[in-house]
Amino acid sequence: MQKCRPTLCAGPCEPVPMNRAQTRKVSRIEQVDKTHAAVLSGLHAASFEDPWSAAAIAAMFDVPGLIALLATQRDAPEGFLLARFVAGEAEILSIGVLPAARGSGTGMALLDRLHALVREKTAAPGLLLDVAADNQPALALYEKAGYKQVGRRKAYYRKPNGVFVDSLTMRRDFA
Numbered sequence: 001m002q003k004c005r006p007t008l009c010a011g012p013c014e015p016v017p018m019n020r021a022q023t024r025k026v027s028r029i030e031q032v033d034k035t036h037a038a039v040l041s042g043l044h045a046a047s048f049e050d051p052w053s054a055a056a057i058a059a060m061f062d063v064p065g066l067i068a069l070l071a072t073q074r075d076a077p078e079g080f081l082l083a084r085f086v087a088g089e090a091e092i093l094s095i096g097v098l099p100a101a102r103g104s105g106t107g108m109a110l111l112d113r114l115h116a117l118v119r120e121k122t123a124a125p126g127l128l129l130d131v132a133a134d135n136q137p138a139l140a141l142y143e144k145a146g147y148k149q150v151g152r153r154k155a156y157y158r159k160p161n162g163v164f165v166d167s168l169t170m171r172r173d174f175a
Helices: 034-047 054-060 106-121 136-144
Strands: 012-016 028-032 066-073 076-086 089-097 126-132 148-158 164-173
Touching (some): 034 066, 076 106, 106 136, 126 148, 136 164
């Protein structure tokens, strides 16, 4: 196992090579561990209005089946993806890309790598996720990646201004 660069973490991580079909400048996608909780939390805070703490993210690693991917460019973190594999099911818990890197292919590269891991390491027939119905950039990314809406939860997310937004459940099958 290779050590990450000091700007990324203090612990070991597993380099995950990208294929040539993946886009632009993302230099690396690494599968990371609990030692990256602070980095993941920082990326989450830059991506969402209600960020997850480093302690909350670290606790996720205590439950079997969590996978965390970190996208970097020139040794600087620019995106993350958290997913879990449990009882034959795979679910994306959170994905985020720094505002300056949005639209650059980082989100798709993270999804592509997760799709490959799901196929290689699990028997899950596909992936599920939930997304706020008003998050148009995320919806466009998921649709481009082959996800289809399979459900809706009314007034699921509460925005900081008190407004409730529906959650759309989406699925991508691998069959």
